[in-house]
Amino acid sequence: MAAGGPASELIMFIVAVLVAGSVAGALAYVTTDIAHGMNDRGAMLADQLRTDFAIINDPTNIPVAGTGPYNYTFYVKNIGKTSIPFTSSAIQVFIDGGIIPPANLTFTDVNGNSITTLNPYEVGVITVTLGNQLTTGTHKILIVLENGKKRSLVFET
Template sequence: MAAGGPASELIMFIVAVIVAGSVAGGLAYITNDIAHGMNDRGAMLADQLRTDFSIINDPNNIPVSGTGPYTYTFYIKNIGKEPFPFTADAVQVFIDGDMVPPANLTFTDVSGNTITTLGPYEVGVIKVTKGSPLTSGQYYTIMVVLENGKRRSLVFKAP
């Protein structure tokens, strides 16, 4: 009988150590998972901060050419530190919430040469072709969205 007391205490001690080890292992796994998630989110945020652009048109003087179809010209400046894809596959354009089909977009540099990326501090041109003209004197909103989700908009007056 005298040996029963210390044996049960030893069993209880072993169970307590096993439970404590399991809890510590679970907490270590969860902490590691949270740390990796924060690292991934930080890298994604850093990428978005390095990628930035601006629409640099005069909102009261948007260049337009043609008499049907009509081509509107918008200037985009990469104000970030990283180049980004500058093609109809990677950039979406919306006018007043309506997506402009990629076939109606042309991406060039300011000299008119076709380009596929826009480097830091470079200016690119997006030409938007529409079958019918925008109503003269009306205000419209253009939104340009990059492949990483970064977007900028400009309210402009149709010529």
């Protein structure tokens, strides 16, 4: 029986080392998973911080052309550090809570040339074509970029 004591202690030691190794492995996996999540979230946040824009219209004087359909002109300035995709597939426009179909949006520079990106500090033009004229009064436009950054403007017609 004297040999049973050291053998059982050796078995208990091996079991303790295996349990400690398993716990350490699980903690390493969880720590790595958290670190990757923080890295991904940080990259997404950095992208949102580098991307910024402003709607620079005079809210009391929105340019409108046509007698049906009506073309409303909104000026957007890229005030961020990165280029913004400037197309109907990358930008959604809402007026008074209703989404404007992509076919009713035109994206140009201030000279009327069609563009697909808005570089830093450039001004772009979004022309919204509506079948009916907006009623006289206060309205709200909301512009949402593909990364979720949004800006709104309350304007009068």
